[in-house]
Amino acid sequence: xxxxxxxxxxxxxxxxxxxxxxxxxxxxxxxxxxxxxxxxxxxxxxxxxxxxxxxxxxxxxxxxxxxxxxxxxxxxxxxxxxxxxxxxxxxxxxxxxxxxxxxxxxxxxxxxxxxxxxxxxxxxxxxxxxxxxxxxxxxxxxxxxxxxxxxxxxxxxxxxxxxxx
Amino acid sequence: xxxxxxxxxxxxxxxxxxxxxxxxxxxxxxxxxxxxxxxxxxxxxxxxxxxxxxxxxxxxxxxxxxxxxxxxxxxxxxxxxxxxxxxxxxxxxxxxxxxxxxxxxxxxxxxxxxxxxxxxxxxxxxxxxxxxxxxxxxxxxxxxxxxxxxxxxxxxxxxxxxxxxxxxxxxxxxxxxxxxxxxxxxxxxxxxxxxxxxxxxxxxxxxxxxxxxxxxxxxxxxxxxxxxxxxxxxxxxxxxxxxxxxxxxxxxxxxxxxxxxxxxxxxxxxxxxxxxxxxxxxxxxxxxxxxxxxxxxxxxxxxxxxxxxxxxxxxxxxxxxxxxxxxxxxxxxxxxxxxxxxxxxxxxxxxxxxxxxxxxxxxxxxxxxxxxxxxxxxxxxxxxxxxxxxxxxxxxxxxxxxxxxxxxxxxxxxxxxxxxxxxxxxxxxxxxxxxxxxxxxxxxxxxxxxxxxxxxxxxxxxxxxxxxxxxxxxxxxxxxxxxxxxxxxxxxxxxxxxxxxxxxxxxxxxxxxxxxxxxxxxxxxxxxxxxxxxxxxxxxxxxxxxxxxxxxxxxxxxxxxxxxxxxxxxxxxxx
Numbered sequence: 046x047x048x049x050x051x052x053x054x055x056x057x058x059x060x061x062x063x064x065x066x067x068x069x070x071x072x073x074x075x076x077x078x079x080x081x082x083x084x085x086x087x088x089x090x091x092x093x094x095x096x097x098x099x100x101x102x103x104x105x106x107x108x109x110x111x112x113x114x115x116x117x118x119x120x121x122x123x124x125x126x127x128x129x130x131x132x133x134x135x136x137x138x139x140x141x142x143x144x145x146x147x148x149x150x151x152x153x154x155x156x157x158x159x160x161x162x163x164x165x166x167x168x169x170x171x172x173x174x175x176x177x178x179x180x181x182x183x184x185x186x187x188x189x190x191x192x193x194x195x196x197x198x199x200x201x202x203x204x205x206x207x208x209x210x
Numbered sequence: 211x212x213x214x215x216x217x218x219x220x221x222x223x224x225x226x227x228x229x230x231x232x233x234x235x236x237x238x239x240x241x242x243x244x245x246x247x248x249x250x251x252x253x254x255x256x257x258x259x260x261x262x263x264x265x266x267x268x269x270x271x272x273x274x275x276x277x278x279x280x281x282x283x284x285x286x287x288x289x290x291x292x293x294x295x296x297x298x299x300x301x302x303x304x305x306x307x308x309x310x311x312x313x314x315x316x317x318x319x320x321x322x323x324x325x326x327x328x329x330x331x332x333x334x335x336x337x338x339x340x341x342x343x344x345x346x347x348x349x350x351x352x353x354x355x356x357x358x359x360x361x362x363x364x365x366x367x368x369x370x371x372x373x374x375x376x377x378x379x380x381x382x383x384x385x386x387x388x389x390x391x392x393x394x395x396x397x398x399x400x401x402x403x404x405x406x407x408x409x410x411x412x413x414x415x416x417x418x419x420x421x422x423x424x425x426x427x428x429x430x431x432x433x434x435x436x437x438x439x440x441x442x443x444x445x446x447x448x449x450x451x452x453x454x455x456x457x458x459x460x461x462x463x464x465x466x467x468x469x470x471x472x473x474x475x476x477x478x479x480x481x482x483x484x485x486x487x488x489x490x491x492x493x494x495x496x497x498x499x500x501x502x503x504x505x506x507x508x509x510x511x512x513x514x515x516x517x518x519x520x521x522x523x524x525x526x527x528x529x530x531x532x533x534x535x536x537x538x539x540x541x542x543x544x545x546x547x548x549x550x551x552x553x554x555x556x557x558x559x560x561x562x563x564x565x566x567x568x569x570x571x572x573x574x575x576x577x578x579x580x581x582x583x584x585x586x587x588x589x590x591x592x593x594x595x596x597x598x599x600x601x602x603x604x605x606x607x608x609x610x611x612x613x614x615x616x617x618x619x620x621x622x623x624x625x626x627x628x629x630x631x632x633x634x635x636x637x638x639x640x641x642x643x644x645x646x647x648x649x650x651x652x653x654x655x656x657x658x659x660x661x662x663x664x665x666x667x668x669x670x671x672x673x674x675x676x677x678x679x680x681x682x683x684x685x686x687x688x689x690x691x692x693x694x695x696x697x698x699x700x701x702x703x704x705x706x707x708x709x710x711x712x713x714x715x716x717x718x719x720x721x722x723x724x725x726x727x728x729x730x731x732x733x734x735x736x737x738x739x740x741x742x743x744x745x746x747x748x749x750x751x752x753x754x755x756x757x758x759x760x761x762x763x764x765x766x767x768x769x770x771x772x773x774x775x776x777x778x779x780x781x782x783x784x785x
Contacts, residue, residue: 055391056391058339059340059342060328060329060332060339060340063329063332064332067332067333068333071333101518101522104518105515105519108514108515108519109515111514111515112513112514112515113391114336114337114357114389114391114392115391116391117390117391
């Protein structure tokens with residue numbers, strides 16, 4: 046079982062998102078993240094999907110997606126160089142002055158922006174890889190009593206020149 | 211000049227060569243019916259329930275090879291079709307189902323008879339869509355017929371809001387349609403196929419496993435030829451029964467849960483399994499770890515997603531069965547399989563497929579009667595014990611086919627599907643083989659038979675029970691017959707272990723029931739009455755004939771592989 050990434054071109058039509066997510070639900074595939082937006086062509090949407098599964102299930106997922114009339118193209122991003130980023134908002138609540146200082150230190154170390162600040166809370170905003178975001182969230186959970194996390198789901202695009210992920 | 215949506219609808223049907231439509235009216239489709247009525251060229255078959263309507267279209271499609279076209283209203287009309295649409299999906303039957311819908315501006319308002327039928331059927335259709343723009347209607351109609359009938363066939367559902375039906379728009383119906391996400395496989399990978407042929411060439415104990423895909427592709431003759439040239443024995447799935455004549459020298463029988471002993475042993479012991487047009491569902495494989503454990507497996511299927519899903523295969527080939535067989539026939543050579551065929555014959559001798567011959571009429575005798583009386587016929591079964599007996603004992607060949615609900619296993623399928631087959635092919639004898647349970651799920655369709663002048667022969671195998679489940683209770687649940695006795699009434703003892711003198715009578719009386727529709731009824735209680743009854747029924751060309759065979763309550767479908775067990779672990783005799 047590991048995380049696999051797929052980019053999917055689909056018809057930009059009513060019900061297509063429901064159809065894709067319904068496939069994952071109906072066939073008990075483990076959907077970890079799904080983002081969707083229109084592409085440069087208004088009639089086409091692109092999805093970035095992360096599924097946690099074994100090799101055989103992943104093959105099935107790709108085949109099942111390919112089978113759908115509304116799916117134009119399935120791209121397996123699991124083993125190709127890509128750029129991938131996810132948006133994160135993390136609100137740190139019930140902060141003491143010490144906590145706030147700690148927030149700023151973490152923000153600096155992670156290259157995270159402080160988007161907003163109040164009497165006893167700090168809002169962090171960042172755009173990182175999903176792995177980096179997981180690490181950041183783990184750290185915040187460890188250091189602070191009360192946090193609120195809003196994740197955007199990852200988007201990915203194939204690299205142009207770099208060969209690393 | 212612009213035309214209305216309803217005119218475009220009728221135009222599209224005609225362009226697609228539709229001459230018969232299975233349709234039930236309602237508020238949101240009255241415009242479409244009005245247009246069909248005025249046009250008066252397409253025959254409307256009016257059934258008595260929308261589920262049966264779609265089963266009728268399935269039978270029609272299977273019998274004729276055409277697309278079954280359905281029209282129902284929104285809400286309950288649409289939801290009633292769902293079971294049958296799922297049935298068509300799992301058995302790859304090409305259907306186009308039109309559902310009415312409330313006007314666009316009412317969608318989402320919980321309007322009268324509004325349901326999200328497209329959402330509900332997403333997982334059981336090849337494609338389903340609501341038409342939201344009159345300009346798109348022509349294209350969507352074309353897509354529907356194209357998608358339903360190409361690649362792996364299946365049902366397509368088109369939801370037509372009431373206002374779209376009367377809105378004006380372009381009058382052109384496209385001749386073809388290009389769908390960027392839908393490119394059914396049209397070729398065959400020669401390299402892979404060569405590998406398969408090579409494997410078969412060196413195999414010592416090869417088996418061909420043929421599924422329903424061979425029949426859908428119309429490749430029966432090719433398969434027969436392949437077996438005749440190579441001398442490789444053939445087994446079939448339930449859906450594949452008829453993929454090769456049952457009297458072919460190389461045909462062993464069905465394999466699977468209720469397969470023939472020799473067929474299941476052959477699959478268990480083979481060294482190369484060449485499977486074509488089957489998706490290896492659990493009824494065929496049993497315990498996946500023990501399925502054909504010694505074999506290299508070749509899998510030919512038109513659906514890439516069917517390959518290596520249940521059984522991991524050595525040579526996957528995505529192709530239409532006919533194309534693949536055609537190509538193989540150019541390469542294959544005669545092969546000496548004498549020893550292997552002898553082994554299979556020895557298995558057959560060890561445990562022949564044979565029911566009891568004592569204590570009066572057995573289901574096998576009924577099937578043998580059908581084999582004897584009918585030379586050219588379509589047999590349509592329902593689901594349950596009778597279906598397995600039919601699949602085990604019926605002869606099939608060029609002139610005799612069997613239509614059954616294999617994937618979804620829908621009780622209530624048989625009778626309406628038989629009517630659909632008869633409507634599609636009026637000159638042919640159509641025989642519905644059904645159980646007393648399944649028949650009652652759609653018996654209202656006798657009215658359709660009468661009004662459509664579509665006489666069929668209904669053979670009800672009545673054992674007073676929901677036999678297939680009762681069989682499981684008998685074998686695995688200590689004869690605790692929970693809710694499977696159809697005679698059970700409030701006054702019966704709570705824990706009944708089987709029939710006795712105190713059992714209440716069976717309802718309904720199928721003879722009186724037949725009489726109420728003005729159709730023929732024959733009750734058969736003895737072996738010697740089987741043939742005369744079938745012959746009388748065959749001679750009744752005016753109306754349907756209901757033959758009620760009073761079979762023994764305790765007869766079992768054997769062999770039986772208990773769920774989850776290996777295919778060679780068969781129960782062969784009742785304890």
